[in-house]
Structures are given as structure tokens and as C-alpha cells.
Amino acid sequence: MSAASGDVGGDASRERILGRIRRALADVPRYERPRDHPVVRDYLRAHGERTPAESVDLLAENLADYRAVVHRTDTAGLPPLLGRLLASRGARRVVVPTGLPGGWLAGARVDLVTDSVALTPRELDGADSVVTGCALAIAETGTVVLDSGPDQGRRRISLVPDHHLCVVRIADQIVDSVPQALERLAPGRPLTWISGPSATSDIELDRVEGVHGPRTLEVILVDGDPRSM
Amino acid sequence: MSGAVSPTGGSAHATYLGMPAFPRAAAVSTRDSGLRANLRRATHTIRAKRAAAVAELDDWERLRAAGAAIKDRTLRHLDHYLVRLEENVTRAGGTVHWAADAAEANRIVTELVRATGEREVVKVKSMVTQEIGLNAALSEAGIRAYETDLAELIVQLGDDLPSHILVPAIHRNRGEIRDIFRDRMAQWGRPAPEGLTDRPADLAEAARLHLREKFLSINVAISGANFMVAETGTLVVVESEGNGRMCLTLPETLISVVGIEKTVPTWQDLEVFLQLLPRSSTAERMNPYTSMWTGTTAEDGPRAFHLVLLDNGRTDTLADRTGRQALRCIRCSACLNVCPVYERAGGHAYGSPYPGPIGAILTPQLRGLTSALEESLPFASSLCGACYEVCPVAIDIPEVLVHLRERVVEGGEVTVRGTRTVIKPAKRHAAERALMRTAGWVLDHPAALRHGQRLAARTRRFHPRRLPGPGRAWTDTRELPRMPAESFRDWWARTRGGPAGTRSREQAS
Structure with missing residues (x-):
């Protein structure tokens, strides 16, 4: 802000607001510490008991319920599946994060565009698809969470292209619930929670899939460890 | 432009x-x-x-x-948490501003936009910027604000006002929306496609095309936030369409205007609200997109992040011990x-x-x-x-x-x-107050009540069907109760042995 702005938004307003708050809370005993006001956390850490296999099924079911397309494969099957999915859409330019294992797209006949700071939004808009990993997935809500890790890239690459392929490792990336997800995520990282393709209910509260984010979200659940490919 | x-x-x-x-x-x-x-x-x-x-x-x-x-x-403990929030946002590379009222918030945002040299901004749907009239203030400063939420776009193109928190254009049906897009989009940017139908999917597609140009070119975004986490300095925006993600990640500068009551103490607290909000709001297990950011991140998203903390009557609300619960909203x-x-x-x-x-x-x-x-x-x-x-x-x-x-x-x-x-x-409640005071006095004086009831019963044939004067509005939609020939108290005294009987029952209880 310019220095000429005087005190706008400066310390005087800060002190004024904090002072008003303290006067407004005259009824709160001075000895009360924030933790003294009770918050009972007797809600569930997860809803229902599930085996790992049941959690995977629930994730697939909930993703599909919000119009994500779900596939299952194993490590060996991942490259051919990705190749097939990209080919069936006629994708030519495919954005990938810098840390995406090289083997994943070995079989795909596409031009790879690697994420970089130099990549402009307009160039991203010219890409057909994007392939990423994820930080974790939540079964109860049908959500994948991206934390900008090396196999996910900057937030914009999973946003601007119209087709997002997201790979989830079954062995260690699926949690049951929102509380379990938050425990595992690092708050300092930029996080994007994705539950189905972009959607709107703004017209007569009728849900329509596909507005500004990718209109097609395909989630691939992979058995085994595809990281070393 | x-x-x-x-x-x-x-x-x-x-x-x-x-x-x-x-x-x-x-x-x-x-x-x-x-x-x-x-x-x-x-x-x-x-x-x-x-x-x-x-x-x-x-x-x-x-x-x-x-x-x-x-x-x-x-x-x-709002003062405590706001100070922590400020520390943590600042530590993560953001700049915190404090606005006591709408005018101050508008001045801060206008100066921040001016400092970038830009004349256009994209906006994520934000109740608080509606509350402070930010778009009008920016317009006066020669800055054009584009609403990017579909419903806010409908409202903005239609020169209209929001009528619902979640779905600001809920008062418009698909036909009206089609007409607004067809007639107005060209004046704001890319026109609506030829032969636009009123199918919601086609309308959403028209909005996608119209706004994509703005997302790809505009360098300043303005947002609100659903939650601010004091212990980490993290802001959370919950949305469906992806316009929020566009605004939060593509521009160079992000300005978030947020009411001070949106603070939550800890990261763990989000586990409660991220379960409560989507199901209550859009009735979804989870909304399509939730973005969380903490200050700025090198090479990912805006290089400058400003948080404007807004009071604008919130501390006055906080001072009311019964009314302050509204700030939980x-x-x-x-x-x-x-x-x-x-x-x-x-x-x-x-x-x-x-x-x-x-x-x-x-x-x-x-x-x-x-x-x-x-x-x-x-x-x-x-x-x-x-x-x-x-x-x-x-x-x-x-x-x-x-x-x-x-x-x-x-x-x-x-x-x-x-x-x-x-x-x-x-002022308008003077008659009501006088009536209540009178009623209170009468109910406190049994003799007056008895005489009044008897008088009313004897004159019942002459009672009007509708009240005169200021009482008229009340009887516009209500029947005036019919007065019985005898009051309950008189009937009780007559049939159950009079005042003596009443007294003996009172003693017995």
C-alpha cells in the first residue's frame, strides 16, 4: 500500500477493532482462557466400520455418484489404461507435473507438456488433458485431495485443462473420513479438494456438471506401488 | 474499456x-x-x-x-484468535489489513488494486463484498469487477440484486436466465452463443466460454473466505464451479475480504465444518472444490496475498449477549x-x-x-x-x-x-406498547378485570367485526374473537360454589 494512504487499514483500525472486541466481551471472565470454553468432540472419527476393500468400494461408489469416472487397475495395467483413456478422447497435448513417474505415460501417443513456471494460463488452456497423482482420497465423501506434491504440480494444471486423470494408490492413499484426511494433510501446502467434476446448482437448484474446472474427472484406483515406474 | x-x-x-x-x-x-x-x-x-x-x-x-x-x-476470545491469525498469515507471506467499516474496506481494496496498475478484477462470490458495496466503490475508481460465480454473473448481467445466500439468482428461472445471457453478455465480453437454449447445461456452457477469457487474462482477484484458521493462517474457500479455483490460483494478486467472525481456532476444527457446511448448503457429501491456502507459495498461485479483516458492525453484534450467536453463521x-x-x-x-x-x-x-x-x-x-x-x-x-x-x-x-x-x-410500536401496558395493569387488578369482562360481555352485540383506527391492519387478516356472554371466572363462580369454593381449592393445592 502507498504511504499516502495515511492510516487506512493501519494500526489505528487494528487497535480500534481489537478494543471494540474486548469491550464487547466484558461478560467473559478475565481468567477464562480460550481452552476453558468446552468443545466436546464426541462425534465420530469415521462413519461405520469398513475393511480396506470396503473403503475402496465406497470411494469408487461416491466418486461415481458425483459423476467422476472411476477405473481400477494394477501397476502393470496403469500405462496401457492411461494410454487408452487419452486416446479415446483424442487428447494430443497432455500436461504432466514434473514428478510424475516417467513410466505412466510410456505407452501414450501424446505430446507431453511438463508443468513449469513459464507455462502460461493460455498455454494450459490449449492442453487437452492433465495427468496427476494425489495426496490422498476420502471414501465417505468421494474426494481426492491434491497438495501440489511433485506428482501433482502447481494447482493450475489440474484446473485449466478440460480433462483430469487422477491416480490414487489403493494401498496407502485412501482414508475413510474428513477427520482422518485432515490429520494427514500439511496445512502449509496449497490444498485442493476435488469431489467430482466442476458443477453448479445455480439454475433452479438443479445440479449441472461442468462449468469452469475440468468437465471430465477420471479417477484411477491402482493396486501396488506405481511410484517406481 | x-x-x-x-x-x-x-x-x-x-x-x-x-x-x-x-x-x-x-x-x-x-x-x-x-x-x-x-x-x-x-x-x-x-x-x-x-x-x-x-x-x-x-x-x-x-x-x-x-x-x-x-x-x-x-x-x-476473538481478539486472541485474530492476533494469532494475523501473525500466521504474515509469517506465510501475506499482508493483513484491518477495516473498521465498509468505507474503510473499500478504500483499502481500491488502493491495493490501483497499486497493481490493473483496471479489471475477477471476483469469487462473496457475501461480504456485497455487504460493503465493493463493486460500486471500485467502479467509482474506474475499476471494473467481473463476478464469476454463475448466479452472481446472472445477477450482475441482469443489473439485479442477489436474493439467496447460496443461489443469488434463485428468483430467476431458466428462461429468464437465457434472455439475460442473450441480451447482456456481449456488453460485458464474449457474447452468448447463437441460438442459446434454456437448458441448464447450455447456460453453464455459455458462462464457461464468457468467463474463460477473463480468467486467462485478468491479473487481480478478489475473494471472501468460508474459514480462516488462526493457528496456521490458512484460508478456505468452498465452491462448486471452479471459478473460485481460477481466481485463487491464476492472478498475480489476490485480495480476500473476510468478516472477523470467520475465524476458527485450529486446523482440526475444519473437520467439523467441512462436514457441516456442504451437507447443509448444497446437500452434497462434499462440494466439488475446496481450496486451502496459507499466505503465498513460491511458483504456485498469486505472488501477493492481502487479507482485509472486516468489522462493519460485527463487534457491535458481539456486544449483545443474546444476539452474538448470529456470528456463528x-x-x-x-x-x-x-x-x-x-x-x-x-x-x-x-x-x-x-x-x-x-x-x-x-x-x-x-x-x-x-x-x-x-x-x-x-x-x-x-x-x-x-x-x-x-x-x-x-x-x-x-x-x-x-x-x-x-x-x-x-x-x-x-x-x-x-x-x-x-x-x-x-415510534410505530407506541400503540402496541400502550395496549400492553394497559393489559398488564388490568391483569394485575382482579376487580378491574372482572368489571371490564362484564362490561365487554354486556356490550357484545355492538362489537364491530373489524377494529377501527390503527387496529384495522390486525383484523385485515384475522377474525376478531367473539366475546362470550359470560366470562370463565363468572361461570366458575356460578357453577362451582362461588368465591368460597375457589378459595378452598387454592388452599388445598
Whole structure:
């Protein structure tokens, strides 16, 4: 802000607001510490008991319920599946994060565009698809969470292209619930929670899939460890 | 392109200023059968879906209680948490500004945009920027603000005002939306496609094409936030369309204007609200996109992040021990969707960006009881309590409504811009007050009550069907009760042995 702005938004307003708050809370005993006001956390850490296999099924079911397309494969099957999915859409330019294992797209006949700071939004808009990993997935809500890790890239690459392929490792990336997800995520990282393709209910509260984010979200659940490919 | 001139040629920005009191506005809107049909269909659809989404969680009531308790803890120590939030946002590379009122917030944002040298901004849907009239302030400074939420786009193109928290254009049906897009889009950028139909999918596609150009080229974004985590400095935006993600990640500069009550203490607290909000709001297990960011991140997203913390009446609300629970609100809009008054009157009648039951308690507190509109809002309710039942943070809206009614009718102590003052009783309620005082005296004096009742019974043949004078409005919609020939007390005395019998029963009990 310019220095000429005087005190706008400066310390005087800060002190004024904090002072008003303290006067407004005259009824709160001075000895009360924030933790003294009770918050009972007797809600569930997860809803229902599930085996790992049941959690995977629930994730697939909930993703599909919000119009994500779900596939299952194993490590060996991942490259051919990705190749097939990209080919069936006629994708030519495919954005990938810098840390995406090289083997994943070995079989795909596409031009790879690697994420970089130099990549402009307009160039991203010219890409057909994007392939990423994820930080974790939540079964109860049908959500994948991206934390900008090396196999996910900057937030914009999973946003601007119209087709997002997201790979989830079954062995260690699926949690049951929102509380379990938050425990595992690092708050300092930029996080994007994705539950189905972009959607709107703004017209007569009728849900329509596909507005500004990718209109097609395909989630691939992979058995085994595809990281070393 | 000149930002200051309205592209529609009409008034540059629709405004809530000078809106009539609720009964006058509602008298007009309730006669609009199209509006009522749109509202009825939309609110009934979402009502059923919400109930189903909530029923999936066995621990809903426990989550709700935790949500209320977390918000109460925050509010009781708001100064502490805001200072922590400021520290952590600053440490993560953001800049924090404090705005005591709307004018100050608008000045801060305008100067921040000017400092970038840009003349256009993209906006994520934000209740708070509606509250402070930011678009009009930017327009006066020659800065054009583009709304990017589909419903906000419909409202902006239609030179209209939002009428619902979640779905600001809920009062428009698909045909009206098609017409607005066809007639107005060209004046704001890319025109609507030829032969646009009224299918929601086609309308969404038209919005996608229209706005993509803006997302790819505009360098400054303005947002609100659903939550701010004090212990980490993280901001959270919950959305569906992806316009939020566009605004939060593509531009170089991000300015978030957020009410101070949006603070939550800890990262863990999000586990409660991220379960409560989507199910209450859009009736989804989870909304399509939730973005969380902490300050700035090298090479990912905006290089400059400014957080404007807004008071604008929130501390005055906090000073009211009964009314402060309104600050728990997470803007889900569940209370609007179940309200029989909202369903019939529509959102515009509430004269503020916060319509429905929550608006009826929030607007009079944020603005103060400053005009006939604010004084009328606490009465815009049948006190049926449906709003309290669905509220995910258990705001007892009927309790606050009654509390505010009392304040309107009897006056009393309130806090205005941080200063305690005593307001006088509202003028229009003088007759009601006199009547209540008289009734109180009569009920306190058995002899007077007895004589009064006998007099009324003897003159019953001459009672009018409708009240004269100021009472006329009351009997417009109600039958005046028929007076019985004999009062209950007289009947009791006559048939059960008179006053002596009554006394003996009193002694026995």
C-alpha cells in the first residue's frame, strides 16, 4: 500500500477493532482462557466400520455418484489404461507435473507438456488433458485431495485443462473420513479438494456438471506401488 | 474499456440503499406468482436433498454441537484468535489489513488494486463484498469487477440484486436466465452463443466460454473466505464451479475480504465444518472444490496475498449477549430453504445481502436499528422454529428474533460503532406498547378485570367485526374473537360454589 494512504487499514483500525472486541466481551471472565470454553468432540472419527476393500468400494461408489469416472487397475495395467483413456478422447497435448513417474505415460501417443513456471494460463488452456497423482482420497465423501506434491504440480494444471486423470494408490492413499484426511494433510501446502467434476446448482437448484474446472474427472484406483515406474 | 460507465446504460450498480421496510416490500413480492413458483420449486427441491444428506451421518447432532461450541470459543476470545491469525498469515507471506467499516474496506481494496496498475478484477462470490458495496466503490475508481460465480454473473448481467445466500439468482428461472445471457453478455465480453437454449447445461456452457477469457487474462482477484484458521493462517474457500479455483490460483494478486467472525481456532476444527457446511448448503457429501491456502507459495498461485479483516458492525453484534450467536453463521442458507416466510416473500424483501431468517437477525445487528427496514426485520418471521432445527451451528434464531423485537418495541442499550448507547422505542410500536401496558395493569387488578369482562360481555352485540383506527391492519387478516356472554371466572363462580369454593381449592393445592 502507498504511504499516502495515511492510516487506512493501519494500526489505528487494528487497535480500534481489537478494543471494540474486548469491550464487547466484558461478560467473559478475565481468567477464562480460550481452552476453558468446552468443545466436546464426541462425534465420530469415521462413519461405520469398513475393511480396506470396503473403503475402496465406497470411494469408487461416491466418486461415481458425483459423476467422476472411476477405473481400477494394477501397476502393470496403469500405462496401457492411461494410454487408452487419452486416446479415446483424442487428447494430443497432455500436461504432466514434473514428478510424475516417467513410466505412466510410456505407452501414450501424446505430446507431453511438463508443468513449469513459464507455462502460461493460455498455454494450459490449449492442453487437452492433465495427468496427476494425489495426496490422498476420502471414501465417505468421494474426494481426492491434491497438495501440489511433485506428482501433482502447481494447482493450475489440474484446473485449466478440460480433462483430469487422477491416480490414487489403493494401498496407502485412501482414508475413510474428513477427520482422518485432515490429520494427514500439511496445512502449509496449497490444498485442493476435488469431489467430482466442476458443477453448479445455480439454475433452479438443479445440479449441472461442468462449468469452469475440468468437465471430465477420471479417477484411477491402482493396486501396488506405481511410484517406481 | 471504461470501468466507470455501466455497460447496460442503466444504473451502474443495483443497491440495497433505501429499501422499504419488510412488509411493504413483501406486499409486492408475494403478489409475483412467477417469483413464488421459482422459489417454491427451488427451496422444496433442496430441502429434501439436505435432509437426505444429513441423515447419512449418525453423529450429526454431535457435529452440530461441536460446531456451535467451536464458534462460541472463537467469539469469546476473538481478539486472541485474530492476533494469532494475523501473525500466521504474515509469517506465510501475506499482508493483513484491518477495516473498521465498509468505507474503510473499500478504500483499502481500491488502493491495493490501483497499486497493481490493473483496471479489471475477477471476483469469487462473496457475501461480504456485497455487504460493503465493493463493486460500486471500485467502479467509482474506474475499476471494473467481473463476478464469476454463475448466479452472481446472472445477477450482475441482469443489473439485479442477489436474493439467496447460496443461489443469488434463485428468483430467476431458466428462461429468464437465457434472455439475460442473450441480451447482456456481449456488453460485458464474449457474447452468448447463437441460438442459446434454456437448458441448464447450455447456460453453464455459455458462462464457461464468457468467463474463460477473463480468467486467462485478468491479473487481480478478489475473494471472501468460508474459514480462516488462526493457528496456521490458512484460508478456505468452498465452491462448486471452479471459478473460485481460477481466481485463487491464476492472478498475480489476490485480495480476500473476510468478516472477523470467520475465524476458527485450529486446523482440526475444519473437520467439523467441512462436514457441516456442504451437507447443509448444497446437500452434497462434499462440494466439488475446496481450496486451502496459507499466505503465498513460491511458483504456485498469486505472488501477493492481502487479507482485509472486516468489522462493519460485527463487534457491535458481539456486544449483545443474546444476539452474538448470529456470528456463528457459516452462510449455508439451510434456514432460507425451510422458511415459510422466505419462500413466499423472496430474498429481496429483506433489503440486504443476508436474506431469510439469518438475515432477519444479522442485518438489524450489523447495521443497527437505523431505519424502518431494520426495525421491521425481526418481525419478518412466524417464529415457527424450522430455521433453528436445520442450522448446522445451532443458532437459536427465534430467540434472537424475540430479543430484537423487544429491543425495537421497548428500546434499550445497544452498541453502535463500538459505543454503548440507549435507543428509544420505535415510534410505530407506541400503540402496541400502550395496549400492553394497559393489559398488564388490568391483569394485575382482579376487580378491574372482572368489571371490564362484564362490561365487554354486556356490550357484545355492538362489537364491530373489524377494529377501527390503527387496529384495522390486525383484523385485515384475522377474525376478531367473539366475546362470550359470560366470562370463565363468572361461570366458575356460578357453577362451582362461588368465591368460597375457589378459595378452598387454592388452599388445598
